[in-house]
Amino acid sequence: MPRLPLDEEARAEFPLEMADRCVKCGLCLPHCPTYRLTGSEAESPRGRIALLQGLAEGQLDLTDRGRAHLDHCLACRACERVCPADVPYGRILDAGRRMTAPAEPTAHRRLGRLGRDGLLAHPRRLAGAMSLLRWAQRLGLPGLARRTGVARRLGLETALTELPALPPRQRWEAHYPAEGEERGRVALFLGCIARHTDAHRLALTVGLLNRLGYAVDVPPGQNCCGALHAHAGEADEPQRLAAENAAAFTGADTVIHLATGCGAHLAEYPERYALFEGVEVVEASRFLADAEWAAEPGALSGRVRVHQPCTARNALRDGGAAAALLQRIPGLEVAELAGNDQCCGAAGTWFLENPEWAAELRAPKVAAAADADWLATTNPGCALHLAAGGPAARVVHPVELAARAFGVAGISP
CATH class of the missing domain: 3.40.50 (Rossmann fold)
Known part of the structure; x- marks a missing residue:
């Protein structure tokens, strides 16, 4: 199997001190989805860490098979939760994917990067693409693409199958005042895809917070959180997106989100990028669960x-x-x-x-x-x-x- 090149700059920056905390005890194995599916050590957290250590130290060569084992990881971080040594597996994996990113990516990888860097990281472009998708959905084009096999040939069959009908575009004000006496003020993070697919849920959150006495700011300059970029092994784009969001949310003490994937990355801004220091990042359910309510809810069955x-x-x-x-x-x-x-x-x-x-x-x-x-x-x-x-x-x-x-x-x- 041919040897593949590594990104030498990323290799020099690979956090071996984090990886070396793994003692290969195997307590994580029953919690790893890919290990449970395959029973293969190469598809386990300690197997992937061992591979990355060998690559970073020059003891192993990168092959297509090795890269596939890294790509198969869901980055669910279930291993982190049970690790007695507190190994930061997610950070190790991100650094490893940076180190092993192909110099000449496949068409599939190029398409993924085009989506991340060309659309998700540019709200206006993404809004335009979503408008086209709404139009296509009204005409029934996604279903036609699946029935004719076009979606499968383009590698879009799963995406078109699982994507729901998009709701109407929501236009956001910069500020939504509380109803009655103001109990507090929060800022709302919209996300990139979610601001289109989950616009109705975001709007419900604003309305609910207002009803319960909380004013809500929706900063217009916010962008994608950068999680997908970081997990794909990119370095510069996540940093840029984090800086844009930090600037957009300047002055906010509490940032509410509805997507825990975004929220987890926002919460790591201080550690990863030295940004968002002192900002409380809270999922909407947790904020509402702990908040004082200015009204009483009706019963549901x-x-x-x-x-x-x-x-x-x-x-x-x-x-x-x-x-x-x-x-x-x-x-x-x-x-x-x-x-x-x-x-x-x-x-x-x-x-x-x-x-x-x-x-x-x-x-x-x-x-x-x-x-x-x-x-x-x-x-x-x-x-x-x-x-x-x-x-x-x-x-x-x-x-x-x-x-x-x-x-x-x-x-x-």
Whole structure:
């Protein structure tokens, strides 16, 4: 198998001191999705760390097979949660992907980078692309592309299958005042894709916070959080995006988000980029669960099973936020979804690149929600992936149920 080149600058910067904290004890193995799927050490956290150590020290050569083992990792960070040595696996993996990034990427990798750097990181371009997609959906073009095989040939079949109908575009004001006496003021992070696919949920969050006495700022200069760029091994673009967001949220003490994938990366801005120092980054469910409410919710009736995204459980270390919020709403029967210690298979864009494994990881989640009316999750990517599995329960963000209990319909488009 031919030897592949490494990025020598990234190799020199690879954090061997972090990787060397791994003692290869194997306590992480039962928690790793790819190890559970394959039983292969090469598809385990300690196997990947050993590979990266060998590459960084010049003891191993990079091959296509080795790069594939790194690409297969979901970056769910379940290994971090159980590691007795507190090995920062996510940071090691990001650095390793930077070191092993191909000098001449495949067409698939070029397409991914074009999407990240050409669209996600540029709100106006992304808005234009989403307008075209809304038009295409109205004409039924995605379905036609799937039926004719065009989507499969372009590698877009999973994306077009799991992407929901886009809601109307939401136009945001810079400030939304509290109803009645102001109890506090927060800023809302919109995200890149989520500001289009989850616009109605973001609007519900603003309306709900206003109803409960909180003013909401929506800084117009905000951009993509940069998580997908960082996890793909990029260095400069995540730094640029972090700087733009730090400038946009200047003066904000509390930043609310609805996507734990974004929130986990925002929360790491101080450590990764020396930005956002002193800013409290809070998922909307946690903020609402802990907040004083200026009104009382009405009762709802039904069973809710709560899915814990990996970014909530393993990165933010706050998997219980959604259940804590829902338990404050009278009438709901709330329980955690069985198997919450395992990834659902979404993992950012991983489900697009590994659809068969992603479906296998999703199946037990869908089965565990069979007796529920709602399946609640706090990450949009997980929500799209779970909904595409055809669960009997309706997939919702916890904020949707809270807004319903308070009779909040959202804000003006």
